[in-house]
Amino acid sequence: MEWLRKILPGNSRRTEKEAVSSLYKSILGRARNPGVFGDLGFADTMDGRTGALAIYAGLVTTRLSGISAEGRAVSSRLTDRIFDDIDAGLRETGVGDASIARKVRTIGERFVGLGIAVNEAFLTSDPKTTIQDILKRNDLTGGTGTENAASDIVEARRILDAQPDEALLSGHLDW
Structure with missing residues (x-):
């Protein structure tokens, strides 16, 4: 029956949508993990939380894009x-329509x-140190949190790289 599902119109779109939803939940789970905030990692601020989301999402979207055309589409x-969620979150906080596009663009950049x-x-000889520099330069962490957050990012990348391509494309991300 699996072969039939693959050839029915509209089914691949639904499957892709489910995969995206599952991947997004996994990314949010990693980016919102209380163990990587405060003194243990990222600053518990809007910038720190957005930065964590950006970093973990960037790891996943880059990995997906390297798989295939299907991976680029999922990415x-x-x-x-x-x-869409960032836009909705800004609207919920009362940001007006006139400034929404500018704020989303700034966050996007x-x-x-x-x-x-x-x-x-990860292309350098010492990714962890380079990531620590990035975290410090962007004021995403402080104190011992910088080393902890960098270690978590390196570990997340290791786990992500070990995931089978098909698992990622179907939305399964176990980290």
Whole structure:
């Protein structure tokens, strides 16, 4: 019956939507883990929380994009989903329609910049130290939290890289 589901019209879209939803929940779970905030990691501020989301989402979207055209499509939909939630969150806090686009753009630029910087850190000879520098430079952590957050990011990337491509494409991310 699985083969029939794959060929029915509209089913791949639903499956992709479910995969995106599942991946997003996994990313949020990692980015909102209380164990990586405060003195233990990221600053417990809007910037710290947004930065954590950007970094973990950047790891996942980059990994997806490297799999295939299907992975790039899932990555794109995942990014859209994240920014839809950011937009909705800003509206809930009372940000007016006139300034929403500017605020989302500012968050988006930082979001993409952090994702790129952290992924590029893994191309260096010492990713953990490079990530610590990125976290400090962007005021996302402080004190011992910088080392802890960098260690968590390196571990998240290790776990993500060990995930089978098909599992990620279907929305399964176990970290």
